[in-house]
Amino acid sequence: MFDRLSEIFGAVFVAETADKKTDFKTALAALLVHACRIDGERQNTENLQLRQLLQKRFQLSDFETEWLVAEAEKHEDDAVDLYRYTSTIAEELDQSGRSDVVRMLWEIVLVDGNLDDYESNLVWRVAELLGVSTRDRVNLRQQVEVKLGLSDSNSEKEEL
Numbered sequence: 736m737f738d739r740l741s742e743i744f745g746a747v748f749v750a751e752t753a754d755k756k757t758d759f760k761t762a763l764a765a766l767l768v769h770a771c772r773i774d775g776e777r778q779n780t781e782n783l784q785l786r787q788l789l790q791k792r793f794q795l796s797d798f799e800t801e802w803l804v805a806e807a808e809k810h811e812d813d814a815v816d817l818y819r820y821t822s823t824i825a826e827e828l829d830q831s832g833r834s835d836v837v838r839m840l841w842e843i844v845l846v847d848g849n850l851d852d853y854e855s856n857l858v859w860r861v862a863e864l865l866g867v868s869t870r871d872r873v874n875l876r877q878q879v880e881v882k883l884g885l886s887d888s889n890s891e892k893e894e895l
Contacts, residue, residue: 757810762823763836764789764807765814766861770843772811773853784846788839817857821864833865837872841879848885 757765767788771781790800814820824836840861844854862872880886 757819757823759823759827760793760803761806761810762820763792763839764803765810766817766820766824766836767839767843768804768807768811769814769817769820770840770854770857773857774844774851778847780846781843784843788842792839817861817864821861825865830866834867834871834875836865837862837867838875838879841876842883845876845879845883845885848883 764785767785771777771785786800786804789795789803790797793799793803795803825833828836837858840858844850844858858872858876862869867875877886
């Protein structure tokens with residue numbers, strides 16, 4: 736009887752764990768939504784950048800993009816940590832793909848031309864969780880700054 740109860744509760748636990756696992760698209764979108772929200776000022780430039788990055792990455796229509804963002808926002812509202820997202824992303828992507836995620840984060844947090852400590856810390860933590868090196872993280876930031884025309888700004892440069 737004890738074995739049967741263990742089987743039943745074990746099956747319930749596995750089912751609940753599977754339900755809580757976030758799919759790759761939603762995990763990436765939720766991480767980017769988190770980046771938009773972290774400074775407490777969700778600006779139109781960040782919202783637009785979020786949608787453009789998701790459309791390009793997943794080749795989505797406008798409707799599909801809005802649906803994905805809405806799902807990501809629901810997940811982000813319930814999130815307690817970043818590991819839920821980064822573990823899913825790390826399982827799905829190789830090293831180059833993980834670097835692309837860090838680049839996308841930089842594109843979100845830098846698009847408004849202002850990088851605060853919360854945003855910088857978020858990119859650092861995600862890069863660490865995804866196994867993207869400090870050197871690559873800093874190089875990706877510099878590439879995004881050049882792309883966005885921020886390379887001549889007075890923003891603090893991270894040291895390697």
